[in-house]
Amino acid sequence: MNKRFFFTITAAIGIAATAILGGCYCDGCTTDTCSEVRHENWHLFDFQKEKNFFGQPKSARYSHSSGFEFEMKRTTDSTYKETVYDFCFEGTEENRLLRYTSTYPIMEIDVHIGAERYQGSVLINFADNHFNFWTDSTGKIEDSHEILDTARYNGVLYDSVYVIHGHKFTTWEHDRFEREQTGKVPYAYVSRTKGILRILTSDGDTLTLIGSEDNHE
Amino acid sequence: MNKFILSVAIACTFLLASCGDFDPSEEYVDGKFNRFVQKEQENSTTFEMKDNLGITDTYTDYTYRHKPEYYDYRVEGTINNLEVHVLIQCTDDGGDLTVHCGSGEDVKIVFRDLKGDQKKHKDGYRVKVLDSLEVNGKTYSDVLEIDATGAKNNACDYDKAYIAANKGLVRIDLQDSITIERTSKKATERTPID
Numbered sequence: 001m002n003k004r005f006f007f008t009i010t011a012a013i014g015i016a017a018t019a020i021l022g023g024c025y026c027d028g029c030t031t032d033t034c035s036e037v038r039h040e041n042w043h044l045f046d047f048q049k050e051k052n053f054f055g056q057p058k059s060a061r062y063s064h065s066s067g068f069e070f071e072m073k074r075t076t077d078s079t080y081k082e083t084v085y086d087f088c089f090e091g092t093e094e095n096r097l098l099r100y101t102s103t104y105p106i107m108e109i110d111v112h113i114g115a116e117r118y119q120g121s122v123l124i125n126f127a128d129n130h131f132n133f134w135t136d137s138t139g140k141i142e143d144s145h146e147i148l149d150t151a152r153y154n155g156v157l158y159d160s161v162y163v164i165h166g167h168k169f170t171t172w173e174h175d176r177f178e179r180e181q182t183g184k185v186p187y188a189y190v191s192r193t194k195g196i197l198r199i200l201t202s203d204g205d206t207l208t209l210i211g212s213e214d215n216h217e
Numbered sequence: 218m219n220k221f222i223l224s225v226a227i228a229c230t231f232l233l234a235s236c237g238d239f240d241p242s243e244e245y246v247d248g249k250f251n252r253f254v255q256k257e258q259e260n261s262t263t264f265e266m267k268d269n270l271g272i273t274d275t276y277t278d279y280t281y282r283h284k285p286e287y288y289d290y291r292v293e294g295t296i297n298n299l300e301v302h303v304l305i306q307c308t309d310d311g312g313d314l315t316v317h318c319g320s321g322e323d324v325k326i327v328f329r330d331l332k333g334d335q336k337k338h339k340d341g342y343r344v345k346v347l348d349s350l351e352v353n354g355k356t357y358s359d360v361l362e363i364d365a366t367g368a369k370n371n372a373c374d375y376d377k378a379y380i381a382a383n384k385g386l387v388r389i390d391l392q393d394s395i396t397i398e399r400t401s402k403k404a405t406e407r408t409p410i411d
Contacts, residue, residue, distance in 0.1 A: 064296070066272060066273065066274075066296065067272075068270070068271075068272055103392070104270075104391075104392060104395060105272060105274070105296050105297045105298075106297050106298045106299055106374060107296070107297070107298055108298055108320075127295070127296075127298065203275070203295050205295070205296065
């Protein structure tokens with residue numbers, strides 16, 4: 001290995017690094033300069049602070065398609081702030097987390113509630129299945145979701161049931177296996193006043209509400 | 218220039234062989250824990266477990282091991298939000314066994330200087346290699362028992378978990394009264410895409 005070879009290698013690494021960094025710069029960023037950074041702090045809307053947000057209860061009993069029933073109890077109700085950065089923008093977003101857990105079988109449903117300037121967001125997580133929808137500042141769910149006029153679950157009739165399409169993320173499974181997965185599209189059925197009525201998971205399992213204990217106090 | 222090449226060569230040597238040259242005839246993990254690193258393997262299987270309440274659940278595992286010094290096994294349920302993850306790695310002192318626990322946050326319980334058939338952690342956790350264990354009428358050999366019943370603050374989802382060296386998870390005990398056992402239903406296996 002002589003000096004010329006060494007310098008050739010160094011130059012090649014330098015060019016490659018420049019290309020990689022430059023590619024990222026052009027793809028995800030911008031060369032525009034920001035003359036003024038806008039600051040905003042978003043807070044939860046009043047309806048998002050309600051104790052029984054969207055009718056989410058203190059505890060709820062569900063049936064599982066495998067033939068057993070279980071109790072989901074609200075074990076967390078907390079608000080927290082996240083910093084949001086965007087081009088010429090910096091702000092904070094107030095969020096709320098409602099967590100429901102079942103002692104056995106060990107299960108967890110997380111309801112993440114977020115707010116932006118004009119709209120609210122809801123993200124429901126259950127066993128790697130994720131369901132996301134937006135609302136306006138009063139809690140009206142965006143029109144893009146299918147609405148069932150009525151639906152009957154475990155003998156109870158519900159009005160205006162929103163059908164939310166979800167997707168699945170695996171948390172730890174190796175990428176090389178992930179590509180082979182063939183899960184179904186998961187769905188959540190949500191009522192504006194009774195919360196989560198039903199979840200169909202990508203594994204084919206179904207959770208269906210039997211009854212709930214309201215959070216009005 | 219020669220110093221540069223020498224430095225790179227030394228760095229590469231350390232990176233590629235932190236426990237030595239991995240002579241397959243040598244032992245890099247001591248005691249009965251060595252039984253878990255006697256195979257080259259990378260695969261994922263899906264199998265059935267049933268608890269004493271009658272609930273059947275599907276579990277998916279992932280195994281990666283390299284003879285004679287590395288074993289990584291992870292498994293999780295579908296209905297049950299349960300995860301068991303154990304890692305055995307070579308060291309200069311007989312190897313380390315790490316049990317990963319904690320829902321959401323990764324709590325690592327590290328058993329160092331492996332030898333004999335069992336180790337106790339300062340926080341009260343224990344691991345032990347059983348020669349055999351009978352589950353659902355079937356006898357599994359070389360079974361790792363992870364025992365969290367003596368832990369001061371149990372970070373694991375379970376009280377005890379049992380992993381057979383050549384089969385994976387065979388039993389979980391939790392909440393004092395629940396036992397989940399592997400059924401005899403044949404597991405489906407997936408191999409990695411190259």
